[in-house]
Amino acid sequence: MTTLTAPPETTRRRSGLMGQLRERGVYLAVAALFVFNLVFTANFATPDTLRLQLIQAVPIIIVALGMALVIGTEGIDLSVGAIMALAAAVIPLYLGYGVLPAIGMALLVGIGVGLLNGLMVAVVGLQPIIATLAVLVGGRGLALVMADGKLTELFDPTLSALGYGKVFGVPLAVLLTVVLVIMVGFVMRRTLLGRQLVAVGGNRKASLLAGVPVRRTLFAVYALSGLLAAIAGVVLTARTGAANPAYIGLEFELFAITAVVVGGTPLTGGRVRILGTVMGAMLMQLVSTTLVSHNLMDSDRRIVTALIIIGAVALHQARRRSS
């Protein structure tokens, strides 16, 4: 998708705190919402509530990390929700062999579907949105066929530890997420893959002529996205204590894309903001908490969400017009 790329006139000036904040509108929005809740939401400033914000944001953060990489290559991955469902459907099938093999299988399925996406995008040359849309439709169907459409209760101590366990008061799932964020951040900042994927997103033709292994990069990126979605599926399943392929990850593709874009990664590719993505997910979490805490209706919630999305994106797209 092309946005109207502004003529060079719109160069950002990165000077001063205000400039920084404008550049990173999402940080400002998160901060504002946080302060709002501190003041107006009862019981918000308690450790439990704050911890809850993190825990509940975990699945979206994890999925959005993968999505950010895909978007960096000027792609999109609509299949993440379906991959979560597939991961959830696989767990009970293999739980008989032990919890680790079951989780392993779930992650393998995620990678596998990711590779399939990669195949269609990189080798066949399909448009990412349509390739992954097909997987979105078919993948969840497959998950439901595997699970016979049913929710399966899971009673496994290791799984519930993943959902509810804590280390030094920090939930395991949050720790896992921190590790993942650092890893993906490292990939983006320091590795060949990170550099090459933004190059592919910035100008695919030029990258090809500069010897960037475009196909391999795309494969890797979609596989990573699939893997991360599967991890999110496992974590969410662990937290629910039940594999529920019908509902798990519904609309997660849209949440994740929103988190990524609100976080400052352009859909036109060529740039990836990892911390911004995390912030984007946190913003959505805070919006949800705020609205639920103040008992807003579904319709209000949608309207407010719309305004906040526009506000956050507008903030960091706001550019100085040279007068």
Added chain:
Amino acid sequence: TQTAEAPPAPAPSDAGQQVQSTSGDDCTYENYGGTGVEKIDLATATIGFAQSEREANPFRSAETQSIKDEAEARGIKLIATNAQGDLNKEISDIQSMLAQGVDALIISPLKSEGLDPALDAAKEQGVPIFTIDRLLTSKDACVDYIGWVGSDFVEQGRRAAEAMNRVTGGEAKAITLLGAAGVNVTTDRNAGYREWIDANAPGIEIVAEQAGDFDRQKGQTVTEQLLAAHPDITAIYAHNDEMALGAVAALKAAGRSPGDVKIITIDGTQGAVQGIIDGWISGVIESNPRFGPLSFQALEDFYSGKGVPAVQIISDKEYTPENAEAELVNAY
């Protein structure tokens, strides 16, 4: 689907739907639509079934399964569609089944209104329709459809309120986990509940109503958020069992103990009835989805000339801590 060797396990005798009350004239193939329709032999007929919502909801999946099982048990050919919550698709689905030449239809309408084009088409082709679950309010029995069998969702809400009043002793700060927005079930279950509470239980304060979309995960997330905002709540009314189980998970995670917060829910799934046994849930109002036997019985009566009543309301049970253990086998 089941294999030929293993016929559907007969449900425990009182798990099937029981008719609580019937009313209306008896409808047969001879007087249907004023002029009557062609008599067919049910055994060789093709019946179409239009499901309204995604079967991800246990209620829906049990409903569809029950219809399929009954058709198979009777050796009747069945074609099934699912509108996935889209009224327009349900119209197309029904028309598509008509185009395939079904002899009669069983419809679970998505809405009480709005299926007119499909109903008209069926009438034109002389295909009778039996409706289940949701009543077509602006249509007439034995004119536009044979008859209807279903639960009264408003009544379910009232009974949930009654149960809530009983288990909390009439004093509670309660929250409600609503079903998906824009769905009749949600509206009715909430309307009945509020109506009863407003009239009879001044001590029960509803501090928040939030949508959990009939989903366990969503129910859990919302309950967690509401618990954080209102740590003092003492009761939860969930529009279905899945959300109630999500609420249980949230309570567990928040370190609450069973019975701290009273939960009343509707449906009657195994998990929820087990929840009563475990002490987390205080009561379940049953909503029986097993429409298969009654629906096909109605078609049989229709064609045999015995006649079908316009309205059959089924009696829904209530699971309580007293009967939960014994009734667990009947839950779906």
Added chain:
Amino acid sequence: MVKSDLAPRGSGAKHDLALEVREVSKHFGGVTALDNVSFSLAPGEVRALIGENGAGKSTLIKVMTGVYRPDAGELRYLGERVELHTPRDAQDAGISTIYQEINLAPQMSAARNLYLGREPRTRLGLVDVRRMVSDAREVLSQFGVYVDPRTSLRELGMGVQQMVAVARAVTTDARVVIMDEPTSSLEPREVDRLFAVIRALRDSGVGVVYVSHKLDEVFAICDSITVLRDGKRVHDGPAAELDRLGLVGHMLGRSPEELRSAAPSRRTPVPHDSEVPALLNVQGLHRRHVLHDVSLQVRSGEVVGLAGLLGSRRSETVKAIFGALPVETGSVHIDGVELAPVTPARALAAGLALLPEDRKLEGIIPDQSIKENIVLAALPRLSRAGVVSDARRDELVEVFMRRLRIKAASPNQKVRELSGGNQQKVLLARLLCLQPRVLLLDEPTRGIDVGAKEEVRALIDELADAGLGVVLISSELEELADGADHVVVLQDGRVAGELSAGHISEGEIMTIIAHHDDQQSQVGS
């Protein structure tokens, strides 16, 4: 805002100046692109706007055409002060522009591009496609382009695209036509056609602003010259009063004496010796409708020129060698080892590097920094176990920015913000930091200023002396005549002839082309 009835075109209203810019300044963040620049253009005048890469020429043009709003200063058109908010305002007023990078819709046909926004319409108000196509065919043929106007632009070479852009700009009823490097991808033959057009415009009273780095052209066609240096106007006067050296002096800010003493000496040609084994050996490249049995050899230390007219498939030839264009038959050997199948990655690994012709589409990654752009191809070499060493990267970037004298605020500046010439240098740096053995350079001096051009030429010489093989494509024949040891002339995707050291001259090359043309089309001259 200019009202279109402000000056009915062709009416008697006479103005001394068609377009005037008074004391305009323009800043981009910390960079001052224009500093108090004044500029004027009379009707019927052809004025050259000259300056080094990054001097501010394109910026001035964008200020004059409503793309940028100036930070200070004013714009006058036909004697009245105007404010242009969008390029459309400028166009409606009668200022027609060919921007530096070709700005057309590449996926649309040549005809549609030519008439975009002013398509001929039928009585019903619908676009009259048939007329549009036949008109386009007619117009394009006047510009020496004989293509099917229904072909999408993308499938035509840069040269044709450039001609379409020119045709589009001059076929409007404009009073001012601005051309920012219109000849950068044109052949001598097309340049002459363009000049004929410019003269016709001048004769009908249209003012023309002409930007080019090719000084010959400037003296051939321009009446007056404005020179910019570092965003300031440093010279303004009739062309007749200036000679070549003086002009370069103004551009670079050095006296003619200094320049004369600094004139580079050319390298002595390397003989195209068939005894010596070839470093790059290309045999029988064939692709239906495109390439027909193209073979060439490059030896270590040799510069092989590829000459030919617009669309003679020079670009396609090097792309095929590099593996960026699939071929049906043919082989590529490097140092006797065959690359099979050829892919860009494999070619790079074997020491082959390609500088693409279309800088914008195939070269730069506009939103990334200079730094990232330079090291893109070298990344695998800068990394161990998949982790890139930033220290080594910065070192490399510094070396090449200095060596190629890339003018930028910092290595972290986005490439999109650089002037065209500096973008080209960034791409050259990308290749050079790979330490390649054979360079395929497709128009390496396109759009870069005289100073930089000399630098690049010297660089090519230097690289060849260091033992590299070079394939050089250039639309400037003198560049081939001076710099190449051997020239392969292409025509319609086949080798029309070859010239060896000592026999290479512009005239010889043109003779081969003309001769081949005759054979092919049996059209006598």
Added chain:
Amino acid sequence: MTDRTAVAAAGSVPGPPIHDDADRRADRRDRAVALVRRSGAVVMLAVTLVAGTAGFGLNFVHPNNLLYTVAAGSAFLALVAIGMTFVIITGGIDLSVGAVLAMSAVIAAWASAQWGGIVGISFALGAAGLVGLGQGVLISMFRLPPFIVTLAGMQFARGIAFKVTDEGNQTVLIGDIGWLRWLGRGTVLGIPVPVLIALIAFAIGSLVLARTRTGQVVFAIGGSPDAASLMGLPVRRVTTSVYVWSALLAGMAGVLIAARSSTGEPTAGYGMELQAIAAVVIGGALLTGGAGKMSGTLAGVALLAVIQNLINQVGTLSQYFQDVVSGGFLLGVVLLQAGLARRRRSP
């Protein structure tokens, strides 16, 4: 200089490339492939129709099925997809269409119940147009990414739909307005009215796209908005209007859906944005903009509808398996098209 002028004077047209036999054969094959490819969706549609007829015979081809079920059921998607085609050709995307459809349906029902059909339709289209205008302005003037703007628009419009129906608790029924019902359910010469309206919209859409200046600008914007703006084209105006039209068409579909079922559903059109995008892409449009055809879109819509119909015809597939089949079908269609495209690109 003298050399150059001399040659220029000789200036001859480059001769046609010389062919050999293999080349000529390859050319013929290419032309055939190109034809199939250019109308890939149409070809796929034909194949599916033949397969459907072979599999289900008269039940499938009977007008009761093809005209009253398939066509009548997909007329709404067709309307939405026409707007989406314009949007996608400009390189944008409109995720709000399904929600705008629901919003318009609800408003149409609500307002016409109170003030009559004319007011109902005007309110519905007015609201849709406003949402479209808002989105268009944010995208074209403030340069916000279309994906995210229309994602927000989707939430917004859906929110309004729920607001009007009191969170979906209220069923808004269109009163007994004969002509309004006719719009949704009537037939003209045996053709359902919504199908007729969709066909007319399609004809107008094709004409605008292929034969008006605005249509040309739409393509140019998709190729490169910067270049289009430098060419002096009205980029902002056309970009804005494309989103307005997309919303208006979705609104029109909403009105027709309300008229068809006599009620406005806040949950209507759920997921329709993705279906519309799929139809447009199957029809040959590029999401990067600059390419697309109205006829392709129509074929894409028909293809999706026929696939769904075939799945219904089988009738015994479990719902989940239906999803697997439609996902597989979608993939098969695009893979086939891609396969054809590749054969043409590389020799």
